[in-house]
Amino acid sequence: MxxxxxxxxxxxxxxxxxxxxxxxxxxxxxxxxxxxxxxxxxxxxxxxxxxxxxxxxxxxxxxxxxxxxxxxxxxxxxxxxxxxxxxxxxxxxxxxxxxxxxxxxxxxxxxxxxxxxxxxxxxxxxxxxxxxxxxxxxxxxxxxxxxxxxxxxxxxxxxxxxxxxxxxxxxxxxxxxxxxxxxxxxxxxxxxxxxxxxxxxxxxxxxxxxxxxxxxxxxxxxxxxxxxxxxxxxxxxxxxxxxxLLDEQRNVIASSDIYQIPLGATICAEPDQDWFISRFSGREYLCVTKRSEGYQGYLGPGWLGQAMIPLEHAFHHTMRDMVAHIDSEILHKVMRSPLIFSDSLLSIPKQAASIQSKLNQSVWNGNIWQSNYVDTQQKNFSKTLLCEISNTGHKTQQIIEQMVSELYQTVVSVMLENSSFCAQMAVDIMDRNLYERANDVRWWALTHDFRERLGQNQVSDDDKLKMTEVLEYINNLYTVYDNLIVFDRQGEVMAVSNHRYNHLLGMHLQDEWAGRTRSCLSTQDYVVSAFEKTPLYNDECTYIYAAPIRHLDNNSIVGGIAIVFDSKPQFQAMLKDVVPRDGDDAPVTGSFTVFVNEQLSVISSTHQAITIGEDFELMPAISKLKEGEQLFDIAIYQNTYYAVGAHASYGYREYKGPQDSYRNKVVALIFTPLGKVDEINHRIRAESQLIHNKFNPNLFLQYGQDTQEYATFYVADTWMGIETRYVREAVDEDQLLTLPEAAPFIAGMHAYRNEVIPVIDLARMLGHEHYFTDYRQIVVIEDKNTSLKFGLFVSALGEIPYLSPNQIQPMNALFKGVSHNPGVAVANIAQSSMLTLVTAQSLWNKALTVRTAGQEEQVMV
The missing domain is CATH 3.30.450.20 (PAS domain)
Incomplete structure (x- = not known):
């Protein structure tokens, strides 16, 4: 295309x-x-x-x-x-x-x-x-x-x-x-x-x-x-x-709206394009043209089907209404599926978060610079400006995330709509097909030969042979039937069209539907069996349509005709014809379709594991569907998420209509794969371990006379802070050199400006041995009084608030004997937010203490 x-x-x-x-x-x-x-x-x-x-x-x-x-x-x-x-x-x-x-x-x-x-x-x-x-x-x-x-x-x-x-x-x-x-x-x-x-x-x-x-x-x-x-x-x-509907010359021969597209008009048609824009009567339309796929070798008169919509109304639909009823957790998971989204699309939120993290680093460093080198009056203005910069970054990130969410929902909704539409087409095809079966059986019941021969007092072998010839002739023309049967008024089988069922000759039909056939009042009446196993179909499940054969004088019933629908291949063909297709018009890999009756028993399925006659328990909500109603949802089957469209049959013309006594609600379900459950869960778990953007732009406490600024950061989920006077800046880790014989909590050496400084792996020191981030940073610490300078690995950067002494509580007494915790105080900020405060010397001492302990253990060994 x-x-x-x-x-x-x-x-x-x-x-x-x-x-x-x-x-x-x-x-x-x-x-x-x-x-x-x-x-x-x-x-x-x-x-x-x-x-x-x-x-x-x-x-x-x-x-x-x-x-x-x-x-x-x-x-x-x-x-x-x-x-x-x-x-x-x-x-x-x-x-x-x-x-x-x-x-x-x-x-x-x-x-x-x-x-x-x-x-x-x-x-x-x-x-x-x-x-x-x-x-x-x-x-x-x-x-x-x-x-x-x-x-x-x-x-x-x-x-x-x-x-x-x-x-x-x-x-x-x-x-x-x-x-x-x-x-x-x-x-x-x-x-x-x-x-x-x-x-x-x-x-x-x-x-x-x-x-x-x-x-x-x-x-x-x-x-x-x-x-x-x-x-x-x-x-x-x-x-x-x-x-x-267009003829061979692109003339409109049928229109759903003759006031927009009148009959007889010649319009543009492009069956070799996925879509095209056409202008008609001063209006632009988005159009799609389709040729017939043909049916059993018949291609039709060569006409084209076309659907078109005015451009000004083509794109006003919203996705949220369509997916509003779907479980939000399942929808969220499906929207992380690599089966329906490329890696480049799935990585967009992560890219936006990384950009925001980089912006946070710039804003954070700007705050550090302001704290250490700018007077208080200008500092307050600059910090307010930096906060607004961070806010603007967050707003940009949120817009991007909203756009990505809309994008994901659009893709998923297309699959849901397509499944729902295919389900409607499936029941439409089925009802139209079975409509013909109801017609056939009533018409063939009026066959002169049958009426005349069964109306005699004695049906001879020659009569049975003649009726067999008629049945064979009909069955050769109408191959959707496995067998055609004529029986007399007592239910004895007189003739069959398929010689594989000759053993039925002479048998008396005891089935419930055969008894109902003798109760039909007019030539318009017919009966249909339940979908069940029957010896008339090699002990497999099918529908049998039957109608009474009346005497030539129309005063009495002399027998009946039963037509055995070849349900197995016929329903399979219907379902295969409506399987969802991709952009290249090929069947979507892994998709399957199912017919289920009102008793939630499977009539037909294109999935090998779903067999005819078994109870269908996957989507019990379909039992509540009324005729013509539909639903779509996301379901899990065999470790796979599926977009499922379901549609209940609604009849065709008078078949199963208001005047028809026959009722048989069948639901078609179309399953389109959205991704493997395990694969999606693994991806979500991996993404949940990535720490981004802990920076809180709304947390900004104003300067006070006794306040002190603290630079905060996150190590895994632990929020920590250190006085800004000990912090130089935050830098990327791209120049870190690991040392094979370094102390357990020394991650390596980092080239910082014209120096080489050690970097402490604070996550391991706090017991977070396994944590991941796409944007891990190094906070450079310096204590000018002791000439101490080193780096800290951090997961994300936090705000730089002002803290007063009454907000800080010492922790020394609380953590006596706890060798792995370098905290010296805690601060209560913004209600329940708890900040652990450290000093440069306490961090370094803790690293040295652990290193010394490790060396002593090696000596003892």
Whole structure:
């Protein structure tokens, strides 16, 4: 598929993206002002790197968010365009079989033969009309049935008010000359000033021996009605999308909104592109065009399905509403999945945190410089400015994190929506397919041969053979059935279409559905078995559709016909056709689909571990779904998170409709993998050990007469502080040289300016032997009175508050005998925040004490 680039004209419609862009722009202005003030005041804080790094990440996230925003809308349009054309083609495939079968109907043949001999009676005319009526009652997708003689004269039609076809219509000659199994033609004409459309299927009718042409039969498909049904189920009233069907010349032959895209208009269509922008009637649309995938070799009339939406309404959806009901903890975990997000996307929050840590170091060092070298009046202003710089960094980081969260939620919501849509398509395909089964069984129950032979007092072996031949002929045309069975009024099997089931001949059917068949009151009634194991399907689970066979006088039931749906391969084919697909239109690896009935028993599954007939316990909430309702959620199955879309069946036309006594709610579930549970948990655990941005910009206690400034930092989760007069600055650890025979708590030597200083690993000294950080820093400590100078490894930097003596409590008495704790005091700050205060000498003494103890142990050994 051709990938189109994003353009400024298109991205100007991304409301959420533009809102974020506006927030980032406002912060950039704030950075400009702060940079100027910092330069004028001499704070010692360098911000240019921070501004540039934040800007780079922001632009990167906005780019990804724009792409995913477009992808989400394009995916929605793609699904709709796909369903428009593929549902129609699936329907039309059934029509191609109908016309071939109906053209061999003995009643039709006999009628034409009598007509050619000019011996038709009024009763025969009425009988033919009744025959057509019965067919149309079963197959309600047809609006008219038309019969021509061999010369092209129209001699009978079900609806005489229609004038789509008339005497000597060209379709008659086409059918007579063709050796194809059907002729398919689209008619568009004016009827009472309105455009009238019909899709006609035609086939020549020949004598029973096949030698003599008798006429041509035409079935007129309810084209407008069918497209209205598809559009209604596909596009809600609040949806700005427009669905259209295009012919080979790109002319609109059906539209869900004729006021936006009128019939007959020629519009742009690009089936080889993922999406495109088209202008029509002064308005710009985002569009997706789809060709038919075909069904069992039938590709349809060559039409295209297209979905389009005005650009001004294309990107107004929000993600939060869609994922609001999903467990927040599970959603958070899924949003750290390397299966659906690249490492570059997953690392963005970490990059932003690292940038903020670098900014914190600059601000922290600026505070240290102000504390040690600037007078008090200027110091207060500078510290306030530095605090605002840190605040602005935090705000920038938060905006980036919000954008990343929106990006993650957009990606996940696309997968949830796609699963939900595929589930709807699955039940739609299933109901449409089973609608045909209900039609078939009622129509075949009216077969003259069956009614005549079963109506006799004694059914001979020759009668059984003739009925078997008819069943075989039907089954060869309609391969979705494993077997067709005719039984008499006592339930004895008279004939089967599949010779593998000859052992059923003579058996008396005792099944509950067989008994109900004899209770049907009209030719419109039918029964369906429960989905259960049956010897009629090799002891596997399936549905059996049955209808009564009535005497030719219509006064009594003389038997019945049962059609055994070949459920295993047929349901599998339906589910495989709706499996989620990736950007290259290939099935998503690891995805699977399931049909579950109202009793939460599996009807079909594409997952090997989920077997037919087993209880489905994974998502019990589906039992509460009413007909036509849907849900989507995230579920865990076999150590994998899945986006799950579920949709309950809602019938098709009159099948399972208000007037149909048959009810059977089936739920389709589509599972799209989101990532391995163990892999995601491992990543989250690793990320939780990374310590970033402990800097609290809101913790700033004002200078007082007796106050003293303390530089604070974090070692793992321990908050510690030291008087600023002992601190030179915080530096990166990139020049640290490790020493193989150093004391346990000496991490190595660090080149600091023109000196080499030892670095204490304070985390190990405090008992935090294993801690991680992407941005570990060294705080350089110096006591000028003793010429002591060394470095401390710290996890993150904290604030530099003013503390008064009454906030500080000595710890010496509390920690007597505790050799590993270098603390000399604690300070209570900001309610429950506890700060451990140390001195340079106490830290160094503790390191030396441990080293001496270690050497003594070695001597004793």
């Amino acid at each position: 051709h990938k189109q680039p994003l353009t400024d004209d298109l991205t100007s419609h991304f409301k959420q993206v533009n809102d974020f862009h506006s927030s980032i722009s406002q912060l950039q202005h704030a950075w400009d002002s702060l940079a100027l003030l910092a330069q004028l005041s001499g704070t010692g804080s360098e911000m240019e790197h921070t501004r540039s790094a934040f800007n780079t990440i922001s632009n990167d996230v906005l780019k990804h968010l724009s792409q995913e925003t477009l992808r989400k809308t394009a995916a929605q349009l793609s699904s709709k365009a796909f369903e428009i054309i593929n549902l129609l083609v699936r329907n039309l495939f059934e029509r191609t079989a109908d016309i071939g079968f109906f053209a061999t109907d003995d009643d039709v043949r006999d009628y034409l033969s009598q007509y050619m001999q000019d011996t038709l009676s009024d009763e025969q005319q009425d009988a033919m009309h009744f025959r057509f009526e019965e067919y149309q009652k079963k197959y309600t997708v047809y609006e008219n049935i038309v019969l021509f003689d061999s010369q092209g004269q129209l001699i009978h039609q079900l609806d005489a008010s229609q004038n789509t076809l008339d005497h000597f219509d060209p379709i008659v000659a086409l059918a007579q000359q063709s050796t194809a199994p059907y002729i398919e033609r689209f008619y568009q004409s004016e009827v009472n000033g309105h455009t009238y459309k019909s899709l006609i299927y035609a086939h020549e009718v020949r004598s029973r021996d096949g030698r003599k042409p008798l006429g041509v039969l035409c079935l007129c498909f309810k084209f407008v009605n069918e497209l209205d049904t598809i559009f209604h189920n596909l596009i809600s009233e609040s949806d700005w999308s427009v669905g259209v």
